[in-house]
Amino acid sequence: MIILISQEINISGRExxxxxxxxxxxxxxxTLPAATRRKARLEEGDLLEAIVDADGSIRLIPKTAVDRELxxxxxxxxxxxxxxxxxxxx
Amino acid sequence: MSExxxxxxxxxxxxxxxxxxxxxxxxxxxxxxxxxxxxxxxxLGKSIAVQVKKWINDDVDxxxxxxxxxxxxxxxxxxxxxxxxxxxxxxxxxxxxxxxxGLLLWAAASAxxxxxxEGHALLGALAHSSLWISQKVxxxxxxxxxxxxxx
Numbered sequence: 001m002i003i004l005i006s007q008e009i010n011i012s013g014r015e016x017x018x019x020x021x022x023x024x025x026x027x028x029x030x031t032l033p034a035a036t037r038r039k040a041r042l043e044e045g046d047l048l049e050a051i052v053d054a055d056g057s058i059r060l061i062p063k064t065a066v067d068r069e070l071x072x073x074x075x076x077x078x079x080x081x082x083x084x085x086x087x088x089x090x
Numbered sequence: 091m092s093e094x095x096x097x098x099x100x101x102x103x104x105x106x107x108x109x110x111x112x113x114x115x116x117x118x119x120x121x122x123x124x125x126x127x128x129x130x131x132x133x134l135g136k137s138i139a140v141q142v143k144k145w146i147n148d149d150v151d152x153x154x155x156x157x158x159x160x161x162x163x164x165x166x167x168x169x170x171x172x173x174x175x176x177x178x179x180x181x182x183x184x185x186x187x188x189x190x191x192g193l194l195l196w197a198a199a200s201a202x203x204x205x206x207x208e209g210h211a212l213l214g215a216l217a218h219s220s221l222w223i224s225q226k227v228x229x230x231x232x233x234x235x236x237x238x239x240x241x
Binding site for chain 1: 118119151175189191192193199200222226
């Protein structure tokens with residue numbers, strides 16, 4: 001299967017959207033080309049959320065450092081909450 | 091929680107409700123895994139459905155918005171999500187929100203986890219799932235697990 005990220009379109013001579021065809025390989029692996037990674041400012045280790053829309057299209061949403069900070073903050077908050085549950089049960 | 095083999099602990103928390111859109115997302119994404127029969131699918135009433143549409147934006151998708159609407163409609167005790175932005179928004183509405191790490195430790199605090207070996211195995215499985223957990227959180231959670239299962 002091949003996924004088309006987007007068409008290469010020149011909008012009013014100002015904005016250029018990068019277009020790439022990706023081929024799905026063994027175990028569902030795909031490689032995001034360097035140009036796409038550069039444009040999206042992605043680095044090794046970054047997380048992408050894959051969202052499958054009703055029409056079958058797939059969006060890859062980068063989970064930024066801000067998302068990670070938020071997730072970590074809430075996970076630590078949950079740890080404190082669970083410990084409090086135990087002390088209240090005593 | 092299902093990736094960590096800890097879905098059964100979710101059941102211990104009480105009635106688990108999801109809106110139809112989340113059921114459809116689950117059926118589409120979790121190939122080969124059936125939604126447990128104890129997870130109940132509830133629809134939204136007209137008045138809350140109108141409000142839900144206004145919540146959908148870059149931070150809250152349609153599934154999350156409908157789940158929040160369902161939590162308000164059914165006066166749920168907790169709203170469960172691991173998404174930071176969705177949690178930020180849900181808490182702003184006054185709902186109590188928890189994620190997988192919290193739920194796992196709550197299960198330990200509530201004696202639904204039998205011992206340290208099981209508790210640490212579940213934490214390890216969660217850390218190796220698609221859920222992102224920092225080393226700092228994992229260390230804190232492991233220490234908490236020991237404290238919670240100490241008695």
